[in-house]
Amino acid sequence: MSEILVLVEHVEGQVKKVTLELLTLARKLGAPSAVWTGAGYSPEAAAKLAEYGAEKIYVADSAEVSDYVVAPKAELLAHLVAEKSPSVVLVAATAEAKEIAGRLAIKIDSGVLTDVVGIEDGLVADQSIFGGGVNVRSRVTKGTPIIAVRPNSTPVEAAAGAGTEEQVSFTVSEAAKSARIVERVKQEKGARPELTEAAVVVSGGRGVGSADKFSIIEELADSLGAAVGASRAATDAGWYPHQFQVGQTGKTVSPQLYIAAGISGAIQHRAGMQTAKTIVAINKDPEAPIFELADFGVVGDLHEVIPQLTQEVTKRK
Amino acid sequence: MNIVVCVKQVPDTATERKLRSDDKTLDRDAADGVINELCEYAVEEALRLKEAHGGEVTVLTMGPDKASDTIRKALAMGADKAVHLVDDALHGSDALGTSHALAQALKKISFDLVVLGSESTDARTGVLAAMLAERLGVPQLTFANQVQIDKGAISIQRVTDYGYDRVEASLPAVVSVVEKINEPRYPSFKGIMAAKKKPVEKLGVAEAEVDASQVGLAGSWSEVVDFAAAPPRAAGTVVKDEGDGGVKAADFLASKKFV
Ligand SMILES: Cc1cc2nc3c(=O)[nH]c(=O)nc-3n(C[C@H](O)[C@H](O)[C@H](O)COP(=O)(O)OP(=O)(O)OC[C@H]3O[C@@H](n4cnc5c(N)ncnc54)[C@H](O)[C@@H]3O)c2cc1C
Ligand SMILES: Cc1cc2nc3c(=O)[nH]c(=O)nc-3n(C[C@H](O)[C@H](O)[C@H](O)COP(=O)(O)OP(=O)(O)OC[C@H]3O[C@@H](n4cnc5c(N)ncnc54)[C@H](O)[C@@H]3O)c2cc1C
Numbered sequence: 001m002s003e004i005l006v007l008v009e010h011v012e013g014q015v016k017k018v019t020l021e022l023l024t025l026a027r028k029l030g031a032p033s034a035v036w037t038g039a040g041y042s043p044e045a046a047a048k049l050a051e052y053g054a055e056k057i058y059v060a061d062s063a064e065v066s067d068y069v070v071a072p073k074a075e076l077l078a079h080l081v082a083e084k085s086p087s088v089v090l091v092a093a094t095a096e097a098k099e100i101a102g103r104l105a106i107k108i109d110s111g112v113l114t115d116v117v118g119i120e121d122g123l124v125a126d127q128s129i130f131g132g133g134v135n136v137r138s139r140v141t142k143g144t145p146i147i148a149v150r151p152n153s154t155p156v157e158a159a160a161g162a163g164t165e166e167q168v169s170f171t172v173s174e175a176a177k178s179a180r181i182v183e184r185v186k187q188e189k190g191a192r193p194e195l196t197e198a199a200v201v202v203s204g205g206r207g208v209g210s211a212d213k214f215s216i217i218e219e220l221a222d223s224l225g226a227a228v229g230a231s232r233a234a235t236d237a238g239w240y241p242h243q244f245q246v247g248q249t250g251k252t253v254s255p256q257l258y259i260a261a262g263i264s265g266a267i268q269h270r271a272g273m274q275t276a277k278t279i280v281a282i283n284k285d286p287e288a289p290i291f292e293l294a295d296f297g298v299v300g301d302l303h304e305v306i307p308q309l310t311q312e313v314t315k316r317k
Numbered sequence: 318m319n320i321v322v323c324v325k326q327v328p329d330t331a332t333e334r335k336l337r338s339d340d341k342t343l344d345r346d347a348a349d350g351v352i353n354e355l356c357e358y359a360v361e362e363a364l365r366l367k368e369a370h371g372g373e374v375t376v377l378t379m380g381p382d383k384a385s386d387t388i389r390k391a392l393a394m395g396a397d398k399a400v401h402l403v404d405d406a407l408h409g410s411d412a413l414g415t416s417h418a419l420a421q422a423l424k425k426i427s428f429d430l431v432v433l434g435s436e437s438t439d440a441r442t443g444v445l446a447a448m449l450a451e452r453l454g455v456p457q458l459t460f461a462n463q464v465q466i467d468k469g470a471i472s473i474q475r476v477t478d479y480g481y482d483r484v485e486a487s488l489p490a491v492v493s494v495v496e497k498i499n500e501p502r503y504p505s506f507k508g509i510m511a512a513k514k515k516p517v518e519k520l521g522v523a524e525a526e527v528d529a530s531q532v533g534l535a536g537s538w539s540e541v542v543d544f545a546a547a548p549p550r551a552a553g554t555v556v557k558d559e560g561d562g563g564v565k566a567a568d569f570l571a572s573k574k575f576v
Contacts, residue, residue, distance in 0.1 A: 102444030103451040111538030114442040130334045136544040178456035179486040187480035242497045249496035296569040300558025308563025
């Protein structure tokens with residue numbers, strides 16, 4: 001069976017859900033090989049990758065690979081493509097992994113497809129474009145296809161693989177060390193799932209009214225195990241940190257459930273969330289455009305509706 | 318310091334965007350062309366860096382004749398001159414083809430810094446800056462929400478999922494910017510008038526030494542097989558809160574097995 005390279009995403013050694021989605025998808029295409037980069041590799045991580053189907057795990061866990069912006073990871077993948085001749089390279093459609101895919105494409109002279117939501121027979125990829133308005137089927141016509149798959153587009157399923165470990169002997173070239181990461185600043189918000197890969201996202205907008213009041217959004221999110229997002233009106237006002245902005249110039253999310261509270265549904269906001277499977281809106285204005293997208297809407301004051309909803313969710317758990 | 322800012326014309330997101338039925342490329346006639354939002358931030362950052370460190374800002378656009386409107390907008394904001402890569406042979410280029418063409422044009426223009434937006438609103442691949450860094454063999458400083466230059470050294474804050482990374486490199490380099498980096502200026506009346514007289518150099522594939530076999534639909538590494546409009550979302554239920562809005566929403570979530 002042909003080999004499929006899957007670039008692993010992890011946070012300090014914890015494998016991210018999107019990687020399990022990629023492994024699940026890769027199993028349909030061939031034999032998945034997970035590619036680990038950077039520090040934090042552990043027996044637990046290896047077990048997780050094997051549990052979801054990794055037949056092999058290529059480990060490149062030297063700090064060098066992650067101390068510089070993107071280039072070393074692209075170089076490592078190019079090295080593995082040359083050595084293993086996989087039929088496809090899968091990465092998550094995250095900001096950084098897409099950049100890795102882009103550089104890799106040039107190195108190995110292959111086409112790259114981004115924001116893919118499914119892969120059919122013959123390696124035809126499904127892409128959802130123009131904010132979900134048009135579905136495209138596309139394929140790579142030259143080289144080894146490099147496909148960036150959007151988080152939350154494949155339901156995860158466990159199916160054990162051998163998980164045979166192989167250390168990759170590879171030295172990062174001097175050329176790939178030109179942009180050095182000298183400091184990593186963490187501005188995390190508690191233990192919530194990451195915005196772009198969360199199955200449920202609860203977002204607040206201008207209607208929330210203040211930074212303090214974002215706590216009611218957070219409480220609902222926590223009752224649902226969700227990530228918190230915000231509209232640009234809310235991030236611009238400084239009520240919530242910028243990296244949580246959803247929309248055309250913020251993050252694109254595609255969760256199972258998106259709850260928009262006090263958000264009008266401007267086109268730029270919709271561009272970042274309208275591919276969510278189920279959308280719930282709470283807004284006091286019955287004319288708000290967000291209701292055009294909503295599967296379920298409540299016309300009312302979010303300061304009343306949300307706490308009641310949180311209480312109900314907690315009660316029914 | 319010579320700063321080149323890459324600017325893309327995109328269809329207005331407020332209008333209906335389409336692909337062409339004949340060659341399955343973007344239908345540029347169906348919608349008004351506007352400057353890609355993040356490219357405005359890129360132009361603004363280039364202008365601020367010029368104001369702080371001196372030098373010249375050159376706009377670089379690859380696109381059809383119509384893209385000259387977008388070039389004028391960037392010139393009206395204050396850029397000094399422009400290079401317009403325009404040739405029918407470029408029509409339908411994918412990201413690899415586009416990056417090849419832009420890289421060839423950049424080799425003709427001398428640059429210390431190339432500034433891009435981090436993503437376009439039409440194709441949204443978000444790969445161009447990384448591809449240019451790869452092709453030009455210069456440091457990649459992307460997703461910047463802050464840029465600092467001190468003589469030949471450059472440092473940025475690179476936005477990440479957890480916060481930001483501080484990244485250092487030396488010039489020449491490629492930078493891409495996110496929306497939070499600045500607030501783009503509006504062109505003044507004076508700026509708009511002045512833009513009409515600023516030089517715009519048109520380059521074809523041959524002049525830019527672009528390899529014609531690597532661009533256009535035929536040269537691309539990927540192809541669109543087919544496409545269709547997504548089925549419209551089914552109309553949802555909207556209820557008015559009468560003291561039980563939260564309970565009703567919880568009922569809905571339960572019916573969908575979210576609780
Ligand atoms: C270049 C550019 C890029 C942009 N990028 C983004 C982006 O990435 N993401 C983004 O979100 N926006 C973006 N925008 C901004 C976008 O156009 C809107 O301005 C923004 O989304 C509005 O945010 P909002 O819905 O929170 O605020 P508003 O539009 O002001 O809506 C607030 C809503 O809250 C409701 N409300 C008020 N009080 C209550 C209450 N007590 N209970 C219930 N409902 C209440 C109101 O009825 C209203 O519908 C961008 C704009 C530009 C020009
Ligand atoms: C809906 C759609 C989906 C597509 N999907 C793919 C795909 O999966 N793979 C693929 O290889 N190609 C794809 N393409 C082709 C792609 O649009 C072009 O290659 C495009 O020119 C560059 O991609 P981008 O706009 O996504 O760039 P991005 O990387 O998102 O843009 C970032 C920045 O690059 C600069 N830039 C981009 N284009 C230009 C330009 N023409 N002139 C000057 N500066 C520019 C701007 O500063 C911009 O802010 C797609 C096109 C469409 C319309």
